[in-house]
Amino acid sequence: MCGRYQLALPGRTLANLLDAEPAAGNVQPTWNASPTQLLPVLALAANGQRVLQPAEWGLVPAWARRPGQSLRPLINARAETVADKPAFRTAVRRGRVLVPVTGFYEWSGPKGARTPHSIRVRGEAIHPETGVRLGHDASPEEEVEPFLLAGISEVWTTPDNVPELTFSILTTAPNELCAPIHDRMPAILDREDAEAWLETPAEATELLLELLRPFPAARMEAWPATRAVGDAPVALERDERDDGGGQLTLPFG
DNA sequence: CCAGACGTTGTT
DNA sequence: GTCTGG
């Protein structure tokens, strides 16, 4: 779960909003981010500076993919067990990151007839180009609210000796909004918890796992998305992200 | 001791 | 690297 998402802000706007160095400042907005793509994650540099850094979605442990090995990319990690799994143990202690998104997709229904849903946190709208907070004056086209998913990362060095940052998104039990759609949801952190996730030292990792709980459903909304979301190469435009029906699935509805 | 796995998801 | 299974 959580295998596609939206990031409807350019990298430089995002870096400004997150108070981070824009190492991934050239990243373009996307309504169909998919596994194996290079996407921006917020990390803490050695000097304590926040950096928005490009990373490949699909964590590859440092020891993997040595000659003769091939492990599929790990795009999600279960919050309940992440600290104990050999593939994730190092990353959760030393490689915690935040994954900025403006929405994510979940599929429901039987195989072959899946319905994608667009899900996001409700909040104050942001102008995508300027980063200016629009409040309730925003038009629907301008309504973009970035929020942060808990992620873990690890540097994997290619056979050509090129270091790459790779990451995985943590999942948790679904809240009341997501449960009818799917049995898992990404771990969403509000601003305060996000800071703790980034800045807590490795020794205190265990305490942080309590933060990876279902986000309040009352602060979220969902609606049906276009089936074109399933086609990874399709770079959806803003107006194409929903199914044209415009129905909103409200929490507790 | 060495060899081999190391993950999530969904679906049946 | 580190854990599990034999």
Added chain:
DNA sequence: CCAGACGTTGTT
């Protein structure tokens, strides 16, 4: 996550 492929041989 979904979509789409799913193979070998020999030759350049």
Added chain:
DNA sequence: GTCTGG
């Protein structure tokens, strides 16, 4: 059915 690619 299962693996690979995006």
